[in-house]
Amino acid sequence: MHQHLLQRVAAGEPSAIEECIDRYGGLVWSLARKLVGAHADAEDAVQVVFIDLWKSAARFDPNVASETTFVALIARRRLIDYKRRRLRQQDQVQSLPIDDVDVVSREQRSDAGELVEEASRAAAAIRELRPEQQEILRLSVYDGWSHQRIADHLQVPLGTVKTHVRRGLIHLRNLLKGGSTKLVDQEARS
Amino acid sequence: MIEPSRGDERLIQLLADKATEGLSLSQQNELDHLLAVHPEVGPEELELAAAAATLAMIDVSIQRLPSRTRVELLSNATRFFSMNGRAPARPNVQTRWNDQDYS
Numbered sequence: 569m570h571q572h573l574l575q576r577v578a579a580g581e582p583s584a585i586e587e588c589i590d591r592y593g594g595l596v597w598s599l600a601r602k603l604v605g606a607h608a609d610a611e612d613a614v615q616v617v618f619i620d621l622w623k624s625a626a627r628f629d630p631n632v633a634s635e636t637t638f639v640a641l642i643a644r645r646r647l648i649d650y651k652r653r654r655l656r657q658q659d660q661v662q663s664l665p666i667d668d669v670d671v672v673s674r675e676q677r678s679d680a681g682e683l684v685e686e687a688s689r690a691a692a693a694i695r696e697l698r699p700e701q702q703e704i705l706r707l708s709v710y711d712g713w714s715h716q717r718i719a720d721h722l723q724v725p726l727g728t729v730k731t732h733v734r735r736g737l738i739h740l741r742n743l744l745k746g747g748s749t750k751l752v753d754q755e756a757r758s
Numbered sequence: 759m760i761e762p763s764r765g766d767e768r769l770i771q772l773l774a775d776k777a778t779e780g781l782s783l784s785q786q787n788e789l790d791h792l793l794a795v796h797p798e799v800g801p802e803e804l805e806l807a808a809a810a811a812t813l814a815m816i817d818v819s820i821q822r823l824p825s826r827t828r829v830e831l832l833s834n835a836t837r838f839f840s841m842n843g844r845a846p847a848r849p850n851v852q853t854r855w856n857d858q859d860y861s
Contacts, residue, residue: 580842585835593823593831598816611827618831622838633806640809641802648780690814708778709808710815715779734774741807 578626603712693743705736777808
């Protein structure tokens with residue numbers, strides 16, 4: 569029976585651990601550079617993410633999400649925590665543009681197939697959102713901006729930003745889950 | 759279909775905040791309490807949505823992991839799995855890429 573990489577990691581299979589680092593290292597590193605910023609901080613953060621991945625590997629359920637999405641979830645969670653801690657420590661995080669460093673083309677990625685499929689499904693869901701929702705979701709989810717910063721930047725109330733983020737995520741979640749149970753935004757119904 | 763009552767909006771907002779900004783300890787405690795009241799709502803559902811959105815947005819800009827970071831990851835993995843009583847990884851310290859981006 570086919571075993572997913574994370575299931576092999578959970579079993580402590582030596583080759584799976586190295587394979588996992590090689591398959592997802594670039595993704596985690598890219599997210600760390602985007603969300604945490606400075607090179608040294610990103611290096612620390614990547615170590616934190618992978619330790620949590622080793623701990624969480626046994627929780628991976630292919631019926632709930634793909635492996636790539638699960639890794640991205642763990643990475644985002646740890647990177648957000650890391651960034652919050654750093655912000656408390658230094659009250660400021662420097663953000664570097666992502667396109668000033670070595671970029672691996674889609675064809676070079678060993679996991680290109682899964683990433684592309686995942687990305688295209690999510691991208692299709694995002695395209696269904698209104699343009700202002702797309703922008704706010706991008707600033708929040710991808711650029712890692714705080715809701716307050718987005719509100720200040722776009723000169724809209726904080727509550728509006730929170731509503732767009734919430735509705736955008738619910739919309740994505742419902743589309744990605746297909747015909748299963750749906751979350752409903754209370755305000756959207758009224 | 760999961761339709762939270764108006765009072766449960768707070769649960770959805772906390773899930774969205776967790777997925778995007780993270781939560782303070784008191785907010786996390788509040789979320790844990792609300793999730794216990796609403797077992798029908800998955801604790802990671804909006805985090806999964808945020809992760810999928812990230813994959814869509816990052817699609818064309820995956821960077822290489824620096825070789826030194828990779829070596830350190832393998833070393834830490836060896837320690838982690840040894841300490842947890844599972845088979846340790848055997849680090850292959852040979853760099854896969856001759857990237858010069860870590861100097």
